[in-house]
Amino acid sequence: MAQAIKGNAVIGQSGGPTAVINQSLVGVIEAAAKADFIENILGAKHGVRGIINEQFIQLKGLDQDLLERVAQTPCSALGSTRDKPDEEYCRNIFKVFQKNNVRYFFYIGGNDSADAARIVSEMAQAQKYELCVFHVPKTIDNDLRLTDHCPGYGSAARFVASAIQGDDRDNASLPGVKIDIIMGRHAGWLTAASVLARRDENDGPHLVYVPEARLSRQKFIDDVAAVYGRLGRCVVAVSEGIEDENGVAWGEKIAKEAEHDSHGNVQLSGSGALGDFLAEMVKKDVAAKLGAKKLRVRADTLGYLQRSFAGYASPVDQAEARQCGRLAVQYASEGNPSGTVAMKRELGGGYKITYFRGELRDVARETKPLPKEFISAAGNNIEKAFVDYALPLVGELPVIGKLM
Amino acid sequence: MAQAIKGNAVIGQSGGPTAVINQSLVGVIEAAAKADFIENILGAKHGVRGIINEQFIQLKGLDQDLLERVAQTPCSALGSTRDKPDEEYCRNIFKVFQKNNVRYFFYIGGNDSADAARIVSEMAQAQKYELCVFHVPKTIDNDLRLTDHCPGYGSAARFVASAIQGDDRDNASLPGVKIDIIMGRHAGWLTAASVLARRDENDGPHLVYVPEARLSRQKFIDDVAAVYGRLGRCVVAVSEGIEDENGVAWGEKIAKEAEHDSHGNVQLSGSGALGDFLAEMVKKDVAAKLGAKKLRVRADTLGYLQRSFAGYASPVDQAEARQCGRLAVQYASEGNPSGTVAMKRELGGGYKITYFRGELRDVARETKPLPKEFISAAGNNIEKAFVDYALPLVGELPVIGKLM
Incomplete structure (x- = not known):
């Protein structure tokens, strides 16, 4: 040499x-x-x-x-x-x-x-x-x-997994629908890490949506209603970059709908717009589907803490x-x-x-999406193969103990 | 007995x-x-x-x-x-x-x-x-x-302080205005904990707003513009319950403004509405005041993670x-x-x-606001006496090292 x-x-x-x-x-x-x-x-x-x-x-x-x-x-x-x-x-x-x-x-x-x-x-x-x-x-x-x-990635995934672990316990304490918006404009790797939070069968996140699997409005509503009907609660992990059935980013759709009001140019990161939009949809359409008068619905956008939390x-x-x-x-x-x-x-x-x-x-230019084999056939969950891949990267996750 | x-x-x-x-x-x-x-x-x-x-x-x-x-x-x-x-x-x-x-x-x-x-x-x-x-x-x-x-409180304060520590480093990495909405509808105790993040003179949060000190739109704009003019960046910690000069919660004002569009009933917790509202204000009014064409402005609502992070x-x-x-x-x-x-x-x-x-x-019924002596005279910062009070409650905070 x-x-x-x-x-x-x-x-x-x-x-x-x-x-x-x-x-x-x-x-x-x-x-x-x-x-x-x-x-x-x-x-x-x-x-x-x-x-x-x-x-x-x-x-x-x-x-x-x-x-x-x-x-x-x-x-x-x-x-x-x-x-x-x-x-x-x-x-x-x-x-x-x-x-x-x-x-x-x-x-x-x-x-x-x-x-x-x-x-x-x-x-x-x-x-x-x-x-x-x-x-x-x-x-x-x-x-x-x-x-x-x-x-x-491992550190951001650890933050997301621990956040969802706690959030799932919060949602079990005060049941309702909780939507968590996770970073990832084009790839669902970080959103997928939310499933590392699960310990038992009915633990959240109950639904996981990544940009690699298209998601229609109707499917979202049906999915949330089904989980809520079964468990009386639902934790949803959503990538900021999710796309509709035509491959259009939900964020862009919201921006278009927002053009007519004072909100103007909607950005995804550093904004609660997508979470608030989905929460409103659950409050109206999921509640209507379930025949519920009022659903407790909250949305958090995990935001920059995912990359910067000290x-x-x-x-x-x-x-x-x-x-x-x-x-x-x-x-x-x-x-x-x-x-x-x-x-x-x-x-x-x-x-x-x-x-x-x-x-x-x-390594330049193109990027690597979440592989198809990590995404469930229904496009609303993440497979065990991903857990095997990601778990060693995050280090130890918090202890969880339950009484019910 | x-x-x-x-x-x-x-x-x-x-x-x-x-x-x-x-x-x-x-x-x-x-x-x-x-x-x-x-x-x-x-x-x-x-x-x-x-x-x-x-x-x-x-x-x-x-x-x-x-x-x-x-x-x-x-x-x-x-x-x-x-x-x-x-x-x-x-x-x-x-x-x-x-x-x-x-x-x-x-x-x-x-x-x-x-x-x-x-x-x-x-x-x-x-x-x-x-x-x-x-x-x-x-x-x-x-x-x-x-x-x-x-x-x-100590655990939530530890989460907030560590979040702001990281967020301040993020803001120093990619300068702009960053707004962090912190829980506390009527009391500013948790928002005040953001100042535990500071190590050096110019560390964020540079501005801290609690419900106990009223805040007009103009003061907010002037404050942010002043910090940004001095440092080229600004991290702002804001209680979800901040009130305007007439004692009206900003959240309520936003809800009223939103009545005319699709957003309907605005809630503070579990929504990014206040952060997005303040970010829009900075983008327009602070940028105009500084004669800047475009400001990089982001808002995060720390949300339920403050009480539930595992x-x-x-x-x-x-x-x-x-x-x-x-x-x-x-x-x-x-x-x-x-x-x-x-x-x-x-x-x-x-x-x-x-x-x-x-x-x-x-202990029933009434609550205890943040004492006046913990709030700066200008109503946009938190005094050292609060740090002495709160620091022992959070335990160890993350190590910070800087090169510039």
Whole structure:
């Protein structure tokens, strides 16, 4: 393998934060500090935006105690960005790298970040500028290709499972219909994690809707009425990105209906609109179907807490995110010009992960939906195979004891 | 003191659940199981409703391991109710007690439950039926009189503080205005707990609004614009029960404005309406005031997770809730005909609580607002005195480390 070239390293964080994105950051910093081929370790403020504006923080020689505290802290310690660099943006990144003798670029993010990394890497190769570009995966959505699962997902899944565990007990205490809106615009991985809350047969969530299975208004009403008729209560987990029978996102439909009133442009994340809409539907249509005068209906939108809640990350997720950061530097040290860090699950025996270097193009752009075999035939529940997949990622879940 | 009479005991749970209401339940069960004057220990399903319908669970002889698991489980293991018994309802309760030789009634709940307990106790005294009635305090709202603080509050406050800690890091990662709606219809205790999230001067929440300080639309806009102008971001903690300059709840105003569209009857809890309303206001009016084309604005309604989230209770709160349950039985064993369990904080030195028996009438009906000295003069922040009061109740909070 080629000798690693000496030069400076830039690290950036991108997209929606997670509870463990700083574990990956600290993993990169720790390994880079030990690598004799890396001179300065520069943290780009707010991802690629900080690069083109040359806003860097020196990350070499930081106190280990501070690094540990940073690793424990949710969200992006360097700041994040929603910028999705096009070719020209990438040229500007590349110019800054040349000017500052940056020879290593570690970008912690999702599929868009992998794509930006890929473009910058190809520019460097075309201009015969030695640059090593590594993507470190992160997303609570768990929708990156190539890797068995994504750092960030296990912690968000742990939060969702614990929230639904408690919420199901709340709903059993004061029965009614409870709707929980869970993040995931295009993929149902996080909503699926709600089923990890179940211990006994009649535990919630009783219905689970993901974007991968289309859901008509009538089916939703029939499903909720059936569960409520059977149990006298119903907990429903709904992805923010659910689509109707024609593949139109419910969120868009609500936005259209809202155009005529003061609500204007409806966004899904950071808004209670979808939950409130579904709650109104249950109050009217499910109550009518059941011949009930009044149903107790509540909706919660779990919101940004799913990715940012402090002090409740999955220990498995923390360790894996850290290791992904370290390995990006190791793969770079082995003379690889670019790549991503990916995880593979060993089959048989207990939960065991091996790591490997993947190509940027294999993780960039497209995403990975929840596989069909994880979704029940009726499209309103999640199969046991998903539980086997997801349970090892969340670490320990809360103890539950019941008297009735 | 009078000799305790032999008979059966009934335990019930009432009102909105908390993360530790089952700790109190298990405390009562444990102590009652050891009391030779208590024969059967009957759990009333769904509080007073279970009493008048004679739906009881036998709680004597339960496995200690099960009891421990129940104690760790959030929400009401016996089920809860929103019924507020009037005189006639209480007469029916009393009849069931007479019929079943119930001589001990332990009711875990808020001020309404204390009032129901008081009425039943007075009926028994008037009819010279020996009945011992004890209220065990619980509420995430922390608004009961007499006691220094309420079991249930510390855990909800811990959840809120950790949520805001993470949310502030999220807001620093992707700057904008973030609005968090926190439970508390009439009292700002839980919203005030958001300030426990702060570590450094510019940490959020940057603005805190409680029902005890009136808030005009203009003040809200001016406050947010001022913080955003200074820091380029702003995290706002808002009680669901905030009132305008005329003492009208914002929620009611929104409901009135919504009457003209499809939204109809707006409820505060279990709805994202207030958060969405405030977010729209910031997008329009704060952006206009700052001359900004577009502001990134998000709102989360923390919702039922505040009282029900599993696996994250405050250890201090858990221990105190358990002890309150045990002491209710002890006070009963000492021949007291009725009372509530209350906590007093010892001044000087570290955090130390002593327990005492209080009268039902002193905790029934009225509630305790957040004291004026805890609220800043400008009505948009919480004072250090509150932090000194609340910090010992939440237990350990997550570690935070920053790089910028």
